[in-house]
Amino acid sequence: MVNIGNEWDGLLAEEFKKDYYLQLRQFLISEYNSRRIFPPMDDIFNALRYTSYGDVKAVILGQDPYHEVGQAHGLCFSVKEGVTPPPSLVNIFKEIQDELGITPPKSGELTKWAKSGVLLLNTVLTVREGQANSHKGKGWEMLTDRVIELLNEREQPIVFLLWGRNARDKARLITNPRHLVLQCAHPSPLSAHNGFFGCGHFKKANEFLEKNGIEPVDWRL
Secondary structure (H helix, E strand, O other), X not given: OOOOOOHHHHHHOOHHHOHHHHHHHHHHHHHHXXXXXXXXXXXXXXXXXXXXXXXXXXXXXXXXXXXXXXXXXXXXXXXXXXXXXXXXXXXXXXXXXXXXXXXXXXXXXXXXXXXXXXXXXXXOOOEEOOEOOOOOOOOHHHHHHHHHHHHHOOOOOOEXXXXXXXXXXXXXXXXXXXXXXXXXXXXXXXXXXXXOOOOOHHHHHHXXXXXXXXXXXXXXX
């Protein structure tokens, strides 16, 4: 039914058989058949596809996918090459520049991060065109909770970057003292000045990884 193509298939096999997921699947079939839904169906699980369980060194949690045409492709905050980076992503690049001196890239595609161990996971994986949070409460949160629980069980340390209320709600699932949880405001223009700017998360994440003998993330794109 779902084929991710790496360790996540085995880890989530039982989850995909549960009633809530089967109901979510029926809901999605109806939605994709009757409305414009993002991301494209084949891209829904790209976050897990690009970053296998054992490769995760950092997790960035988003809310739900971008809801305008041509933006969402299954990685939180990322847009495909050639698409103008949305304001939240511009603010992420600004913070990286302020912390690490990395010039903001022209492209907003974050696939390179995903392939290097940064799980770019939204808490809800689909959305209706033009309607933010329209698929909230349909079951995705239960699946992404399970993803976080599985990562929490990992022996190798992981750094979790939780920005904004939806992401910070997942902090309760991260109980393993091996991991580092960094929390602050969302990078949206509405809230970035309330603690995202100046958070130091990208630098702190790499310091934590290096301290634990893990290759730091190259935040350049």
